[in-house]
Amino acid sequence: MANIQDSAQQLEEAIRNSDEFQNLKQAYETVMADEVAKKMFEDFRNTQIELQEKQMQGQEITEEEIEKARKVVETVQQHDQISKLMEQEQNLNVLINDISKTITKPLEELYGAQEQ
Amino acid sequence: MANIQDSAQQLEEAIRNSDEFQNLKQAYETVMADEVAKKMFEDFRNTQIELQEKQMQGQEITEEEIEKARKVVETVQQHDQISKLMEQEQNLNVLINDISKTITKPLEELYGAQEQ
Ligand SMILES: [Ca+2]
Ligand SMILES: [Ca+2]
Numbered sequence: 523m524a525n526i527q528d529s530a531q532q533l534e535e536a537i538r539n540s541d542e543f544q545n546l547k548q549a550y551e552t553v554m555a556d557e558v559a560k561k562m563f564e565d566f567r568n569t570q571i572e573l574q575e576k577q578m579q580g581q582e583i584t585e586e587e588i589e590k591a592r593k594v595v596e597t598v599q600q601h602d603q604i605s606k607l608m609e610q611e612q613n614l615n616v617l618i619n620d621i622s623k624t625i626t627k628p629l630e631e632l633y634g635a636q637e638q
Numbered sequence: 639m640a641n642i643q644d645s646a647q648q649l650e651e652a653i654r655n656s657d658e659f660q661n662l663k664q665a666y667e668t669v670m671a672d673e674v675a676k677k678m679f680e681d682f683r684n685t686q687i688e689l690q691e692k693q694m695q696g697q698e699i700t701e702e703e704i705e706k707a708r709k710v711v712e713t714v715q716q717h718d719q720i721s722k723l724m725e726q727e728q729n730l731n732v733l734i735n736d737i738s739k740t741i742t743k744p745l746e747e748l749y750g751a752q753e754q
Pocket of ligand 2: 672
């Protein structure tokens with residue numbers, strides 16, 4: 523019977539060595555090495571975090587803010603290296619979601635079994 | 639180099655066999671086998687889900703609803719088997735959070751490294 527912490531570390535190593543992570547790393551480092559792309563990506567991230575925080579705190583988001591966010595998204599989508607990075611982030615998210623579904627299966631089964 | 643899906647399945651097996659999961663399973667089944675406890679626990683769960691949904695949708699939560707939720711929590715906390723179940727859920731959450739921290743370390747390192 524494998525130890526949980528050993529299994530988790532083995533999985534971490536497998537993720538680190540995966541194409542998905544290695545491609546993301548390369549795309550991220552490419553963006554970070556370019557001052558203009560870096561600034562553009564950070565603006566995008568900050569705008570997203572700001573809106574998320576407002577939403578979580580139940581604060582109203584103004585038309586102006588929505589318009590600003592829309593423009594920032596449009597700008598980064600037109601930047602080849604950033605849109606490549608966002609694509610790689612999406613790929614890794616899919617991988618992590620699959621893993622998450624696998625390891626929470628025991629809980630799913632327990633809480634699902636006696637629902638009916 | 640271990641395969642991701644194999645490693646995830648090994649981790650799932652380790653979680654399933656852990657004391658934390660087995661204790662939770664026992665506590666859950668004990669509550670579900672008792673009609674009164676089962677109903678009480680389900681009321682508690684439904685109240686929580688309802689409030690969470692309202693909060694996520696940015697709907698206002700009334701004083702009355704807060705008071706009702708407070709009473710439901712008080713009631714389940716006084717029920718030995720349910721409070722035991724909630725304790726076991728908390729233990730498993732700690733375990734899952736630790737695992738989650740381990741497997742997202744590559745991402746943490748990547749996105750943290752160039753922040754400064
Ligand atoms: Ca630079
Ligand atoms: Ca029954």
